[in-house]
Amino acid sequence: STSSILICGGAGYIGSHMAQWLAERGHTVTVLDNLSTGHRGAVRWGRLIEADLMDPAGLKRAFSGQRFDAVMHFCARSLVGESVAEPYPYYSNNVTGTLNLLEAMRDHNVSQIVFSSTAAVFGNPISEAIDEEHPRSPINPYGASKLMAERFLADAAHAYGLRSVTLRYFNAAGALPEHGIGEAHACETHLIPNVLRAALGQGPALKVFGNDYDTADGTCVRDYVHVQDLAQAHALALGFMAREAGAHTFNLGNAQGFSVQEVIATAASVTGVQIPYDVAPRRAGDPARLVASSEKARRVLGWTPQWTALEPIIESAWRWHRDPPSWSPHAHAHAHALGHIA
Ligand code: UDP
Missing domain, CATH: 3.40.50.720 (NAD(P)-binding Rossmann-like Domain)
Structure with missing residues (x-):
């Protein structure tokens, strides 16, 4: 109903x-x-x-x-x-x-x-x-x-x-560019959009906030859904x-964690662009590792996530950031960057 x-x-x-x-x-x-x-x-x-x-x-x-x-x-x-x-x-x-x-x-x-x-x-x-x-x-x-x-x-x-x-x-994370929607923050702080904008040559230089965490490669691990x-x-x-x-x-969540460095590497393979970054101090308030058990949502709600790998999630976001609609705060920066490349 x-x-x-x-x-x-x-x-x-x-x-x-x-x-x-x-x-x-x-x-x-x-x-x-x-x-x-x-x-x-x-x-x-x-x-x-x-x-x-x-x-x-x-x-x-x-x-x-x-x-x-x-x-x-x-x-x-x-x-x-x-x-x-x-x-x-x-x-x-x-x-x-x-x-x-x-x-x-x-x-x-x-x-x-x-x-x-x-x-x-x-x-x-x-x-x-x-x-x-x-x-x-x-x-x-x-x-x-x-x-x-x-x-x-x-x-x-x-x-x-x-x-x-x-x-x-x-x-x-991710977007539905075929439906004209995605992440469009005037002041973008999230990792994946910042990485993709760096791949496009837009926005400020990419910073990795801390590489001295107690994780495999020292960068924070997150569960992207x-x-x-x-x-x-x-x-x-x-x-x-x-x-x-x-x-x-x-x-x-997806019950699988990816480090900041793994996100950057996956984005490089999706975009075909080697993405430059600097290591910066830790950002206040960030825990080292956040990975969900979503067993209850699967069992009780019958939730069956369709986007379980990082690559397609980033790929959907990439198609969105590459071609933002005119209302997106990134549309202007985008036109500008393309003009620059041309
Ligand atoms: N991060 C980063 N550079 C950025 C944005 C985020 O290194 O430009 C890191 C951030 O410190 C955190 C992870 O990426 O460890 C995910 O941050 P985000 O802001 O995307 O999500 P949050 O986990 O804070 O909700």
Whole structure:
């Protein structure tokens, strides 16, 4: 059966891939976004409501106009390093903003939510593959803000019967260039886009943040998961919530880690470009290794990721970065770099 879903943060990277997934399967999609880091051009499926989670009146208008079966909440500040330098906006947006959203849902009798959380709630992990029961001990304000919101959901299940699925993403990556969506941050901090932009001769020189970690090659190890596989998990979560009351949590990753150096080497083979980089000091807030156990998501939700190898993930991102749409903040730099090459 089809349903009506409010995608908060649907103009952003992961939210736009969610909208594509749901719309393609006949669901009605409405996007709520303040366009602070998202883009109007990425809202290609469904209506856009421009509103901010920090503005309860705007939220009230969004919920008064239409009946939603469930909410998906992707609105967040999500940069580890920035959260260390500027914690207040992280707590106001991710904590207070989430609380405002939950209150608006309660006022309008919307009782199901899929919430985007993060591997950053675990801090420095104490086991190899991180499962859902691994102790939560965030080492940066971003992770701390997400952990607080996870707690809201558990408390709300108990007090108000709110149904929720929290999905803790490891490292979201990849794009769907054939659908005109991908990662398009004005200020890009993530590894794969920075590596690919360096391959294109765009952006600042690539820096590897630390090569003295306790890992095989000294660089940080992360678990990269394609945004379309994340979207699949959210769609499965909708069905699961309809059957099961309570607050549920799943980790989403590929159960395989790649070091920063391995990402650079794979990108070099995908692009055919030898990618120059400098080794820089460690970035504040980065744990050495984050690799998921997603056994629970596979078993309970029936999640079957399709993008399990690093190469196709990077290849999809490469096709996106090579030919960005005009609304992407990288479109101008791109035209410029091509002109330079020609
Ligand atoms: N990283 C890097 N250079 C960059 C961007 C990231 O060396 O230009 C490293 C970063 O320190 C971390 C890993 O790549 O160890 C993944 O960082 P990213 O920001 O992509 O994701 P995060 O794990 O912080 O969510």
